[in-house]
Amino acid sequence: MKLKHVTLLVAGTTLALTSCKNNETSELIQPDPLAMNRDTTLSPGEDFFHYANGGWFKKHPIPETESSNGIFRTIGDTINAQIKTICIKSAEDKDSAKGSNKQKIGDFYASGMDSLAIEKAGINPLKAEISRIDAVKDASSLTETIAHMHTIGTSPAFNFYLGQDDKNSTKYALFFSQGGLGLGDRDYYFNTDEQTTNIRKEYVKHVQAMLQLIGQDNTSAAKNAATIMKMETELATASRKLEALRDPIKNYNKMSVAQFKALAPNLNVDKMLATMKVAKADSVIVGQPEFYKGLNQLAKKYTIEDWKVYLKWNLIDSYAPYLNKAIDLQNFKFYSTVMNGVTKQKPRWKRVVGRTDASLGELIGQVYVDEYLPKGTKEKLLEIGNNIRDVYADHIKKLDWMSPATKQKALTKLSKIVMKVGYPDKWKDMSSVSIDRKSYCTNVMNTNKWEYDYMIAKYGKSVDRTEWGMYPQTYNAYYNPSNNEICVPACNIIVPGFEGRMPDDAVLYGIIGGSTFGHEITHGFDDQGSQYDEKGNLNNWWTDEDMSKFKAKTKLIVDQFNKYEVLKGKFVNGDATQGENIADLGGVLMGYEAFKKTAQFKSNQKIAGLTPNERFFLAYGYAWMVNVKEEALSQQIMTDVHAPAQFRINGPLSNIPEFYTTFKIKEGDKMYRPESMRVMIW
Template sequence: MKNVFRLTTLALLMTLGGGAAMAAPPASGLTLKDFDKSVRPQDDLFQAANGHWLKTTEIPADKSSFGAFHELADLSDKRVRAIIDALAKKKAKAGSVDQKVGDYYAAYMNTAAIDKAGLTPVKPLLDSIAAIQTRAQLATWLGAQTGVVDSPFPLAIEADYQDPTINRLQTWQGGLGLPDRDYYLKKDDERLSKARSAYATYLQALARAAGIADPEGSAQRVIAFEEKLAEVQWDKVSNRDPQKTYNPMTPAELAQKAPGFDWTAFLTAASLPGLDKLSASQPSYLTGAAKLLGEASLDDIKLYLSFRALDANATVLPKAYRDAHFQFHGAALTGAKAPLPRWQQAVGNVNGALGEAVGEVYVQRYFPAADKARMLELVHNLLASYKESIDKLSWMTPATKAQAQDKLSKYMIKIGYPDVWRDYGALDVRAGDAVGNGLRAAAFEWKRQAAKASKPVDRREWLMTPQTVNAYYNPTMNEIVFPAAILQPPFYNTKADDAANYGAIGAVIGHEISHGFDDQGSQFDGDGKLRNWWTDDDRKAFDAIGAKLVAQYEGYEPIAGKHLNGKLTLGENIADLSGLQIAYKAYLRSLGGKPAPVIDGFTGEQRFFMGWSQAWREKARDERKLQLLTIDPHSPPEFRANGAAINHDGFHDAFKTKQGDKMYKAPEDRIRIW
């Protein structure tokens, strides 16, 4: 929902540049045993760097995909588990953060108590749905459950695109049980049809467990209702356009544009009474969904909400619900063979409810101040290279270059953890109440969000916890953010030469910087305002380059008969290509004019690209590939590794590619952006 462009990958921490003498030759930083020596980098960089690993590694039963990123995420989860265990052993004072973290985790882990409680903990929520008798009561219920139960009208609080100093309510589209509208609408797609059948089976299992009459008929009624929602939803490509999704209006104007639904009751119940302004991300969807909620059978809507409530709480309900939840969300949609260990599910839930409380302890244990200082140094090095690159662009005029440099100079850098930690004092966590804890945590978080509406933006706030293995760029804040957990081993090698590290962490940092200049981020200025700072000719030149990248990636076919959506993945592909280009320039800059040593038979330039490729080491099950092709703006890892490198002059120079090599691309055909 957030208009934040995030990179889901593994980043590496590295030392910077020196040329200082070392007592022994440095390690290459490459995992040589993972190479496939039968494949030449000139033919397939991804396979050359990762082929043996791909052939010999089995995806764990509890995962739908597996690679370097997942290994690091597992490490982070284990560390968080140790923190929680330590907190739980303390004699925590009632109402303290330690008590809340310990009791939340323990309640989630106690499946025997969950099984014994049956449906009783969620019965008040189901009873509140059954009590709905009018459309006004429906609107009130949906507003009151914002953030708690997925509904057709999800809400978020974000900076106003035209005035990024002020928080604004933003509506979105939602309420589907399947991952995307395409799962409902593309009926001739055999794979998506299989997922729809699995969803029907899941709903029937929930109905039988909960004692809902006519499980098969009930499931079909719900799917029919959701299909009508899907019919009025926007596609993923349209949702990437900030101009289209920024539609400021007053609540009164919303009521005029989307009649048939009591918006006043809805917003009041959602803790947003007297709201002055909001932004409707998909106006036509609001019109269509409001009409549907005004005309559809109230009994069908209540049945639909009951299933949404059961699905939202299935992992903390008895075994029949948990098993059904995994069979659909895990096995059918992602191909996983077994659910995540219960402790790891519990860690994920604690992170969601009390993430910064755990994160504060995490950084004390695992993120020393020296790591933050080195990371800041590295980021500034990449920014300096980006600045030089903008100056040398051949396709951009001086007027637009000046605007781009102004934006780059205003980047805010957040490393490791927030300066101000979140206050969980008002969150009520009770021992042995897994369902209630989850419901109260969701309501607590929404109230925290709602309180920010129409008030000044707090630029100190983070959108990820320190223990999250991820990174992001936020256009309205013009900031790049790197949580502590992504800045650590297993890939950081203090004894390694810089080349492979620059190819990994350098490109990751460059990727996030580049999101400010991709097809979306480039529509926001240095102050985070949605504003056209381009000349018309420069924008046309930029769009023409983007069109070439769209065509390149749409030629890739990750699954037989399924090509990449080049428009959906354009922003991430621009960031990959630009990030790799900038990181390479930064690496060469770090050499200070001296040649890099040859290590393990590879030149520094070759190790840079092999390091880039190994950072993307990953394999996925077909079900997960299908899901990601439908909903994910990132390209699959092999196409990220090869798709960016094939356009890079440095790659072709390093490996001396020539006509006939599978990754050869003529210089005049290579796509160069930033």
């Protein structure tokens, strides 16, 4: 999905939004997390991230089962416990009607917890798919099998999805882009640092081990693993770098099916589209044409037997977590331990709850809304969101670098942003998906098939702009440029440490206002979102002079983040992360401006010994209270368009004058940036 999203961060257990206790009384009942989380042995001017959160980090080391620890995991544990209760209650209800939501949730969860049945089944749930791959005899059947695998939740050779046409948001289009890499990002195949070089070596060993676990002998598995690595390296060679994927114009190449066939004649496009259930398609959007030229050559360069091994690997790689223990553990050993530094698996119930929510979140969401959602959530979220939009409009009107004509168009786009908050008014119909207690892997595959069919059924129909891309129990948010909308799920209202009481406005506007609404609205005006108009179409609404000034400002934020060293010799990718960095800066700034209009700010009353300004900036720091293992950090800076949490705090705050005055940041402090270098865009 083309969602510009930020992983969010606010949670807890319960919060009664219909009542609010006096702040002084609340202090006596519960400690204030903003005050308690600090490491006051540090100066805020040296490293605000660790000053704001270091006290919590010292008390809560990263568990063996995790690659990180902080507010994300705290939230995850809370929501997982709630979903676990939903799953167990559903599984224990033997009287639920076949096909009901409760039956599907209960049976899915029960099948995942039945480790004895999973062990006994081995790879049998994939036998039919393996037989289909074994039956491939020629180029035609190879294309058909590759295409089929895309309909069951795997993505060999390339990536494919159906979404809104970037230049005509009222229509759905078919998108083909680069993909097919087991290591995820092209740079893993070429970077020469010691860690990445070792990952490549371990990857080949991992592929060999997995092939042996599905029945290949040691010699064949070793040979085939080397071939797979060679194939993927060639796919990586034809792939664009992470930062190059951010340009929506350069990654929009609409062509007729005839042109696509001419681009990659060896792929048998007609057969591929028919198998993918879009035989009537007349056009496609190819993200990276050079990738398909490369794939076209690989289709002939490698033998049918080579491709069959590659497809088996792709299949087993996709479904490994749902198979027997040996396969599951080998998958964990590489992707969690080698890639992310996690040394111990999570308890089985956590893994199964996570998968149940991922597969049946639409059904679980309905129960979550009824049983766990605080009253008044939608109303409070909308209140905060509208306040952020109001100050955003004020900021645009006062910009000294934008012409009146472009300002008016920006204001029009801002006014048209749709805010989806809380939960959808209508739920997706999952009545056709089949779930029972026989096979966990089969249940996962059935939901994957349903997801694909649900997606593909939209082709040729009018765009449904009411559809949600997240569940109400998902701690995340997004901006969708094609709909010019933001989505903030219900659970984002809850803040850990404020259970049973309303957080003060500094906390609400530092987290929900700044890190959520302000951030997501700013995505409509970041380096990518700014290229879409108020209707969600790629359409230049800028004057040339204004766009030139905007790009000069975004270059400053790219330069700022390029200088942040995450690990020795490894830096933030300023180009790849610039959209999120622009959104973080705009978000915290708009959150602060909206907070200034509240009674709390105007009263200047201290809470827990902290001024309103201190509380606001500490709350923003709380939003990104995440401590990450070095292995995971290394992966993040190679594959993620979000900068590590430390720089999502220190980066934007070091550009805001009020932050300097609040914490007495002075020249010589590490957080200090000369006024001439401070970035201010929106």
